[in-house]
Amino acid sequence: MYHSYHSDPVVCLCCQMRFLLLFSRQGKLRLQKWFTPMTEREKKKIIRDMTAMVLSRQPRSCNFLHWKDLKIIYKRYASLYFCLAIENQENELLGLEVIHRYVELLDKYFGNVCELDIIFNFEKAYFILDEFLMGGEIQETSKQMVNRSIEASDMLQETMEEYMSKPAF
Numbered sequence: 001m002y003h004s005y006h007s008d009p010v011v012c013l014c015c016q017m018r019f020l021l022l023f024s025r026q027g028k029l030r031l032q033k034w035f036t037p038m039t040e041r042e043k044k045k046i047i048r049d050m051t052a053m054v055l056s057r058q059p060r061s062c063n064f065l066h067w068k069d070l071k072i073i074y075k076r077y078a079s080l081y082f083c084l085a086i087e088n089q090e091n092e093l094l095g096l097e098v099i100h101r102y103v104e105l106l107d108k109y110f111g112n113v114c115e116l117d118i119i120f121n122f123e124k125a126y127f128i129l130d131e132f133l134m135g136g137e138i139q140e141t142s143k144q145m146v147n148r149s150i151e152a153s154d155m156l157q158e159t160m161e162e163y164m165s166k167p168a169f
Contacts, residue, residue, distance in 0.1 A: 035136030
């Protein structure tokens with residue numbers, strides 16, 4: 001299905017996600033997004049389980065795992081692992097596409113994103129994620145629309161910084 005205001009094909013996609021984790025090859029957590037309420041203790045346990053499970057897998061292994069009542073989809077890009085948990089009845093390939101789209105958005109903003117970009121600009125990484133996903137579902141499928149939102153936010157931030165740096169008299 002195509003909309004006239006988008007240059008990307010837009011498909012009505014629903015993929016109920018539980019969480020998204022980014023961690024390094026050393027197991028250091030770089031970003032976490034939880035789409036369902038959990039206690040801090042539960043989150044820490046999940047993070048430990050996911051990093052141990054994913055990092056122990058062979059490089060050419062399947063990127064899909066079953067864990068408890070969820071499907072875990074992970075993908076390594078450079079030194080970062082992107083790990084997404086979805087409901088058991090959801091499509092794994094859609095989950096993989098969600099990860100890939102997020103990486104494309106990060107690449108567009110940072111110009112070939114790397115772990116240091118996430119470490120030093122984590123607020124922007126979260127902002128980009130929030131423009132793309134909301135409440136565990138895809139909010140915007142168009143890369144152009146997400147990029148426009150990010151550019152508008154950057155312009156607003158620059159304007160505010162200029163305004164705040166001027167004398168008040």
